Amino acid sequence: MSNIIEIKNITKEFKVLNRREGLKGSLKDLFSRDYKIVRAVDNISMNITQGEIVGYLGPNGAGKSTTIKMMTGILEPTSGEILVDGCIPYKNRTRNAQNIGVVFGQRTQLWWALPLVESFKILKDIYGVTDKDYKDMLELYQSLVDIEPLLHKPVRQMSLGQRTLSDILAAFLHNPKIVFLDEPTIGLDVSMKAKIRTLIHALNKEKNTTVILTTHDMGDVDALCRRIVIIDKGKMLYDNDIEHLKGFFGYYRTLKIRVSGSLSETAEKIAAEFPEFSVSANDEWISVLVDEAKSTVMDVLSQLQKTYKIRDMQLEEISTEEVIKKIYEEGVK
Amino acid sequence: MKRKSLGFYFRIYRKILAQDLKSKMSYRADFIISTIGMIFTNVAGFISFWILFQNFPSINGWGYYEMLFLYGFSLIALTPVQCFFDNNWNLRMRVYSGDFIKYCFRPINLFFYFQSEVFDIKGIGQFLFGLGTLIYSWNMLGLGFSALMLLKMIVFLISASLVMIALQNAAASACFWMQNSFFVLDFINKMKDYAKYPVTIFSSIFRFIFTFVIPIAFIAYYPSLVILRPDEVPLLSWLSPIVALVFFFLSYKLWMFGAMKYNGTGA
Ligand SMILES: Nc1ncnc2c1ncn2[C@@H]1O[C@H](COP(=O)(O)OP(=O)(O)O)[C@@H](O)[C@H]1O
Ligand SMILES: [Mg+2]
Numbered sequence: 001m002s003n004i005i006e007i008k009n010i011t012k013e014f015k016v017l018n019r020r021e022g023l024k025g026s027l028k029d030l031f032s033r034d035y036k037i038v039r040a041v042d043n044i045s046m047n048i049t050q051g052e053i054v055g056y057l058g059p060n061g062a063g064k065s066t067t068i069k070m071m072t073g074i075l076e077p078t079s080g081e082i083l084v085d086g087c088i089p090y091k092n093r094t095r096n097a098q099n100i101g102v103v104f105g106q107r108t109q110l111w112w113a114l115p116l117v118e119s120f121k122i123l124k125d126i127y128g129v130t131d132k133d134y135k136d137m138l139e140l141y142q143s144l145v146d147i148e149p150l151l152h153k154p155v156r157q158m159s160l161g162q163r164t165l166s167d168i169l170a171a172f173l174h175n176p177k178i179v180f181l182d183e184p185t186i187g188l189d190v191s192m193k194a195k196i197r198t199l200i201h202a203l204n205k206e207k208n209t210t211v212i213l214t215t216h217d218m219g220d221v222d223a224l225c226r227r228i229v230i231i232d233k234g235k236m237l238y239d240n241d242i243e244h245l246k247g248f249f250g251y252y253r254t255l256k257i258r259v260s261g262s263l264s265e266t267a268e269k270i271a272a273e274f275p276e277f278s279v280s281a282n283d284e285w286i287s288v289l290v291d292e293a294k295s296t297v298m299d300v301l302s303q304l305q306k307t308y309k310i311r312d313m314q315l316e317e318i319s320t321e322e323v324i325k326k327i328y329e330e331g332v333k
Numbered sequence: 334m335k336r337k338s339l340g341f342y343f344r345i346y347r348k349i350l351a352q353d354l355k356s357k358m359s360y361r362a363d364f365i366i367s368t369i370g371m372i373f374t375n376v377a378g379f380i381s382f383w384i385l386f387q388n389f390p391s392i393n394g395w396g397y398y399e400m401l402f403l404y405g406f407s408l409i410a411l412t413p414v415q416c417f418f419d420n421n422w423n424l425r426m427r428v429y430s431g432d433f434i435k436y437c438f439r440p441i442n443l444f445f446y447f448q449s450e451v452f453d454i455k456g457i458g459q460f461l462f463g464l465g466t467l468i469y470s471w472n473m474l475g476l477g478f479s480a481l482m483l484l485k486m487i488v489f490l491i492s493a494s495l496v497m498i499a500l501q502n503a504a505a506s507a508c509f510w511m512q513n514s515f516f517v518l519d520f521i522n523k524m525k526d527y528a529k530y531p532v533t534i535f536s537s538i539f540r541f542i543f544t545f546v547i548p549i550a551f552i553a554y555y556p557s558l559v560i561l562r563p564d565e566v567p568l569l570s571w572l573s574p575i576v577a578l579v580f581f582f583l584s585y586k587l588w589m590f591g592a593m594k595y596n597g598t599g600a
Contacts, residue, residue, distance in 0.1 A: 069596075097438055111353075114353070121348070122345065125344065
């Protein structure tokens with residue numbers, strides 16, 4: 001299989017100006033040499049094949065967006081090589097743009113005042129999509145999500161979730177080879193997240209589109225990606241199957257429950273009952289970090305229910321930060 | 334990929350424009366209010382002009398109708414910048430918030446794509462008002478009429494508009510280099526109010542500035558001399574189409590250069 005994206009030892013450094021205050025300061029800034037260097041991406045290499053969905057994971061400020069910006073051609077790497085579909089993105093920005101679709105979560109690229117379908121029609125012209133391909137694509141969309149109510153709604157009247165959904169549909173509209181999704185599920189509720197994950201999955205299946213998905217939500221990765229790449233502070237920590245990662249330290253989820261009675265006392269009792277899991281208590285919630293390799297969350301829950309009166313419960317995926325912490329501690333490669 | 338043709342851009346623009354107008358019309362109250370506001374702005378501008386002339390029937394050898402001609406000329410010349418390049422006013426906020434990035438993902442010219450987002454319909458009223466003023470003063474001055482004059486008029490109006498567009502592009506692109514750059518655009522915008530006066534009424538320093546530094550004298554004064562005083566047209570008037578083209582091109586390059594630079598290092 002051929003690589004649609006090849007990245008070899010790329011590094012990106014930003015020169016950040018130490019800004020001055022006020023009008024005089026901003027004039028001085030024009031000539032200032034008072035810089036500090038921020039290394040946002042540090043010597044990263046990877047190859048991605050056509051049709052893959054890659055989860056690009058890392059905490060805030062890890063360098064995910066910067067990597068995406070280099071792949072889309074709006075940033076030039078400080079050093080290293082990058083090829084997207086055989087060409088160098090920053091040297092061929094507009095040509096590269098024809099091959100890719102991009103969604104930057106929470107920043108819509110659609111025309112704010114126009115109904116979605118009108119945005120689609122303009123995009124159809126910009127990308128030179130044929131009438132037939134356009135029609136087929138809309139039919140496909142129709143079969144995957146209920147777009148009818150969205151089509152005639154101006155983007156500015158949409159909820160964040162609807163807007164994200166629309167932006168994703170717009171990114172796939174010209175059937176690009178690669179779609180970059182930068183934190184598409186950030187700030188969305190659970191049901192919208194699920195809807196969007198299903199949509200991305202189906203579009204990838206149907207069109208064999210390569211998807212690079214940036215997120216700090218393990219749930220996204222778990223639902224969509226076989227391969228994950230983790231970066232932190234610009235450096236690559238992990239690039240392998242998600243199963244491989246789970247194999248190393250199981251798969252953790254946090255079960256949170258609220259019980260009647262004293263919080264700390266109950267937490268202590270639960271900790272004694274499940275010595276293999278870490279238990280903590282705060283803000284009226286007792287958290288049990290369950291290693292699903294040892295027993296499932298459902299087992300733990302039903303066990304607890306026998307002894308305690310559970311008033312409320314929540315389930316949380318392990319956070320990226322926790323995964324990264326574990327990688328540092330246990331050295332998974 | 335081959336370069337996109339002018340026809341391609343024209344089609345895209347027309348499509349965006351048609352949709353934009355449709356959506357603006359659907360907010361009827363908004364539309365009516367801004368139309369009324371536009372009429373008031375123009376009438377107020379005219380009244381202050383008229384009052385000035387009640388006190389000074391002639392300024393430096395320029396009579397009322399000649400001044401009116403300049404006024405109308407400048408209103409028309411300032412229309413395209415108002416209609417088609419108004420998004421320059423939003424550039425700073427887009428850059429500051431980071432939203433500017435969204436314009437960089439399309440396979441079309443970045444400058445075009447950015448400017449095409451906003452069409453300011455208010456410019457049309459200004460255009461009609463300017464046209465009326467121009468025709469009226471033209472008539473009162475008894476300048477006569479010929480096809481050649483009309484052609485000259487169109488060429489010189491276009492170059493005059495290009496100068497203002499160029500000024501605004503250059504001013505707007507300041508935001509790529511500095512924070513709090515609003516004053517630059519604001520300053521240039523205020524300067525354009527002086528475009529409607531003959532540059533000869535200013536002191537020699539300002540005459541120099543308005544010709545060579547912030548060339549607002551090319552928005553009405555120099556180009557309209559070609560029609561207004563055909564016997565004494567200075568070289569600068571004949572040069573104004575070239576000045577306009579060069580200046581516009583440079584401002585476009587500056588804007589694009591700033592945009593690329595901003596992506597590389599910006600906020
Ligand atoms: N244009 C820029 N100028 C200066 N520093 C930047 C710029 N873009 C990103 N950075 C810095 O680079 C680092 C990585 O940022 P980013 O790629 O946005 O991270 P992520 O998307 O993983 O949250 C951060 O420390 C950020 O402050
Ligand atoms: Mg980011």
